Amino acid sequence: MTTATSSTQPIQTPGQLIANLPALLGFYPEDSLVLIGFTATGPRSSRFTLGPVLRIDLDDLGVLPEIADHLDRHKLDLVFGFLITGRDDEDLELIVDELFAVAEVGLIDISSCWAVRRVLTGEPFALVFGPDIPEPEWSSGVVAPVTQAEAMAPFLVQGELPDLTRDEHLDHVARYNPTFEESEIDVLARFAHSYAAELQTSPGTVRDVILDFRHILAEIADQETSVEELMADEEVLVATATILAGIELRDAAMGDVLDHAPPAARLMLAVARTFGGTIRCNALCLYALAAIGIEMSVRAMPALMASAAEKEDHSLTHLMIGPCQAGAYSTLLYALHEGSRMVRDRYGLYRRAE
Structure with missing residues (x-):
């Protein structure tokens, strides 16, 4: 599980949210469920502030009750889910059914969930469950330019990019100095x-x-x-x-x-x-x-x-x-x-x- 919290400029589509994931997590998620929580900016506001971002391996969905406890502490008003996986349709359907059940019983109130094979500019995504949405760009579309994502700005200022994998992300602080014995x-x-x-x-x-x-x-x-x-x-x-x-x-x-x-x-x-x-x-x-x-x-x-x-x-x-x-x-x-x-x-x- 990986967590992060950040804030961005207004985001208009799921494709923009997906494009921000590498910078929010520090690496490009693969075979993962990413949950993003939001808090309303006011009692009757239709605008939300980005809250916790959590990544879970798809083979480790048994931790969802623990995730639910973590999200409950944040008093969130909205939770989105993103499945990033190249698994076949049959496996994906089983995962979607499990997440839908989690949402139905109220363990984690996932409002909407989308699936995308990988976080890559132009990669197609599609809504796998959620309310009927009148705006077509919220039902399906493509991932926005990843390098132009709002959350990428601090990386670019430091002359860095998010790591390609979670292992590389953790290895960033590994002990290794080839200069000295x-x-x-x-x-x-x-x-x-x-x-x-x-x-x-x-x-x-x-x-x-x-x-x-x-x-x-x-x-x-x-x-x-x-x-x-x-x-x-x-x-x-x-x-x-x-x-x-x-x-x-x-x-x-x-x-x-x-x-x-x-x-x-x-x-x-x-x-x-x-x-x-x-x-x-x-x-x-x-x-x-x-x-x-x-x-x-x-x-x-x-x-x-x-x-x-x-x-x-x-x-x-x-x-x-x-x-x-x-x-x-x-x-x-x-x-x-x-x-x-x-x-x-x-x-x-x-x-x-x-």
């Missing part, structure tokens, strides 16, 4: 942990380290340094790993990550791909925050899932997962901004660059 990374990590422990006993030194971190972010932004280039820069990797090896240092640096999200996202991803353990977990958490800051929230949950897999007891990961699953990004960012501010105040730092 594992033994070299272990040495660098031990140094980072040792130096972090030493630094945190000296408030004045902590302040200097965070100011240096601010300069690193500024240089990354000015030079448009790529993730791959950062993965090869031992000095920057070690300096950042040192900050991420200590809780106080991490929390003090968090303010700059939030305030300078574009370069911070690249730096934290480079560190997360390089190191393991606590350093990787903290890098993944701060990468998730930076991704939210650049409107790439679809990258946040895979990062947090990878962090939880790295260390089950990592507290910041568990603090962030709940709000991210609920789409409460602004609340999460505000809370962590304030937490970082309190730490920075102790060290005579300001949250924003002077």
